[in-house]
Amino acid sequence: MTLGIRPAVLAGDSLYWTITGNWRAVLEFDLNRLSLAVIHLPLDKFAYCELWNITVMPAEGGGLGLLLVSDLTAQLWNRDTDCDGVASWVLRRTIELGELLSLNSEERQFVMIIGFAQYNNAVFLQTDISLFMVQLDSLQFKKFPEPYMGRCCHPFESIYAAGI
Template sequence: MPTDLVAKGSYDICVMQAEDGGLGLFCVLQLDYIAQLWKRKTDCHGVASWVLGRTIELDKLIPMNLAEKMPVVVLGFAEYNNVVCLWTPSVFFMVHLESLQSKKLFEANFIFDCHPFESVYTAETDIGGGHDGAGLLQNT
């Protein structure tokens, strides 16, 4: 965990793939109303550390009355489409991390588990019971 992040206080976090393909974190800092993208880097001596990649101002992406800033909960990350699912007390949002475009998905006054998925493998069989391989269904 990045020590700079721990020092900030209240936050919500999601493990994700970093922009370079390595290990990354998507963190929402509740008091600052910003999100940070962190990535794990290893130096030439093999010492690993967390490096801040990008900071995103959530109040510019999620339409809210600034006087009534509500906590933002990170629900999940969809790697293939590079989107993160967020919830404020009443609305679910999806934010595309490359374009920084947000989309209101639906309203709900309660939080529940959210597991974004993008593709499913289905086994293909023939009459003899053998497997010819797997088919890929993508959510496009």
């Protein structure tokens, strides 16, 4: 078991990483309790996903979310807790990447998540021919002119608080 190559994501009061290995899971570090927990991903929902096509992200309204890319489809999942305190994964939204990015669905397209910009809620996707940044709230995207041949990118984001 090893941590994924992507940086941690802050959601609520915890940091989250994907765990790679023989099973699919998320490692949670609770910043208030200073404790670690492993959140197993249910095989009935995530068994078919490749480890490079799943990333943790903040869920809408806080908490833990997942982004899963399979073929030309992106799925956004939330980890919800019911009134009895039982947590489960709920599919929140599906995005047809082939239509959005005008990818040719006739040809087999390789799509891989290579980065996530948490504060802009944007995902970086590598395809056979190009690199795209997709803003998940507005579904606006940018196609970069040069192909990117890496397995991971760490988007730089900064927050500036104006002085008095």
